[in-house]
Amino acid sequence: MIATPPAAHLWNGGSSPYGVGHKKLGMWLFLVSDSITFGALLISCMYARVSSPNWPTPFPAWPSIAFASLMTLCLLTSSLTMVFAVDASKRGDRRAAVRNILWTVLGGAAFMVLHANEWLRLIAEGVRPWSNPWGAPLFSAAFFTLTGLHMVHVFTGLIYLLIVATGTRSGKRTHEDVEICGLYWHFVDLVWMFIFPLIYLMSVSQ
Amino acid sequence: MNSEHSSSRTYAWIWIYLVGLTGIELVLAYRHVFTPGLMMVALMALSVAKAGMIMNWFMHLGTERLTFVLTLLPPLILVLALLFGFFPDAYRLAQLGAH
Structure with a gap:
């Protein structure tokens, strides 16, 4: 006979105290x-900003802030369609789940196109990871590192979403797979909620 | 069917709140309402609120078991809070004019 662990009532006992799959x-x-990882990068960006007297604030309302706001809207909307997809797969409506995942992919792809455009514009202005025309070189190092790592996450997320959409259509993927994919996508959105104010809004030109 | 509609409506409202908070952030930044230090605090507070909404409603962390949430979040918050321990050094550098 297996003895009941002490304080088992606090976590409902059993072999799955968290009540989630592996x-x-x-x-x-x-x-x-x-x-x-992202927290450390964001905080080191703030550290560099506080310790640099010539930290630039180069982003005008048009086009940088306007495009970054539009990118934020794309990601937020893709999160909404992702949560609809998770809801649909929970109900067993695979068609609606796939449709909503594809809308999510569209939102993420729009984000990537807008962001790539932003990068190309800045590179054309002479901004490099090690230097920029406005002041502290650490500014562009922080900009490219943070937005670049985030873009890698978005790109990986798009591939992940497409794999899950294909699997859901064929019935190979379960509701749990859609839900877990949703967790990843919402996280990508959540991280942008910190990068957008810190990189863009704190650098609106005077 | 009914609960499906009500949950969709909840998600749509959360989306509206998130867009609204982003709009507030934009106005604060565009009009330079605060000094940079205070602005960073204000924007981060709004971002934490948005992150909380995303985790609770979109990632459904609120419906998970409390033991799960307590395993994940406190260590994360503690580690991130400890990183702010570097800030006095940033002020020291700024005052030294080391750049």
Whole structure:
């Protein structure tokens, strides 16, 4: 006979104290570690800003802030369609789930196109990861590192979404897979909610 | 069917709140309402609010078991809070004029 562990009533006992599958637990642990990566980068960006007297504020309302706001709207909307996809797959409506995942892909792709355009514009202005025309070189180092790492996440997310959409259509992927994919996509959105104010809004030109 | 509609409506409202908070952030930044230090605090507070809404409603963390949430979030918050320990050094550099 297996003895009941002490304080089992606090976590409902059993062999699954968290009440989540191993895939979902794995994704959450990854997201927590990724949050620390992005958190460390964002905080080091703030550190560089506070310690640099010539930190530039180069972004005018048009086009930089306007495009970055539009990118934010794309990501927020793609998060909404993703949560609709998770809801649909929970109901067993695979068609609606796939349709909403594809809308999410569209939102993410629009974000990437707008962001690539922003990068190309800045590069044409002479901005490099090691220098920029406005002041502290660390500004452009922070800009390219943070937005670049985020863009890698968006790009990976788009591939992940397409794999899950294909699998959901064929019935190979379950609701749990859609839900876990949703967790990743919402995280990409969540991180942008910190990058957008810190990189763009704190650098609106006077 | 009914609950499906009500949850969709909740998600749509959360989206509206998120867009609205982003709009507030834009106005604060565009009109330079605060000094940079205070602006950073204000924008980060709004971002934390947005992150909380995304985690609670979109990532459904609010419906997970409390043990799960307590395993994930406190260590993360503690690690991120500890990173702010570098800030006095940034002020020291700024005052030294080391650049």
